[in-house]
């Protein structure tokens with residue numbers, strides 16, 4: 001699985017979210033690998049027609065009702081999500097909120113991907129039983145150094161610490177080789193942001209990353 005996190009990059013928000021998703025869809029149509037896109041909440045519904053799975057970047061585990069400013073799960077589901085990132089390094093949450101969100105996703109049949117900054121966190125979050133744990137060392141996020149090159153031992157530890165929960169990894173991933181190495185180390189997929197969003201040739205970049213899966 002390849003998850004492409006749009007974050008709040010200029011090239012991937014508003015109308016641009018549709019442009020970049022079209023390019024990603026073009027590459028997706030040439031592969032049988034699963035590609036998931038994760039845009040800003042405001043852009044979720046725009047991406048319904050692209051035949052790609054769409055995950056929220058963040059979800060609040062609140063019921064329907066008086067919760068101003070929340071990303072309410074049912075509302076996100078109506079906007080077309082099939083899953084959500086939880087506790088991304090740029091949107092950290094308390095443990096009890098992570099656990100509650102994972103539970104709610106389970107009830108709704110949505111895929112939960114809990115992000116972890118260390119093998120210790122992988123172990124802790126695996127007890128919440130999410131669908132995936134995504135190990136991303138924060139210092140490498142957005143950098144030119146791939147986690148699979150800089151921290152292969154930590155990836156192996158993270159995979160082990162996650163137990164039965166399939167592990168993904170991300171941070172600095174930009175090439176087929178980075179993806180291949182992550183899979184070799186035991187991961188089931190990768191999360192990528194800048195490598196795709198800032199690429200001069202998004203179609204080619206996505207194609208290459210998929211070849212490594």
Ligand SMILES: O=C(CO)COP(=O)(O)O
Nearest residue numbers: 141142171172192193194
């Ligand atoms: O945070 C990430 C994905 O969620 C990784 O970001 P980069 O691919 O830009 O390092």
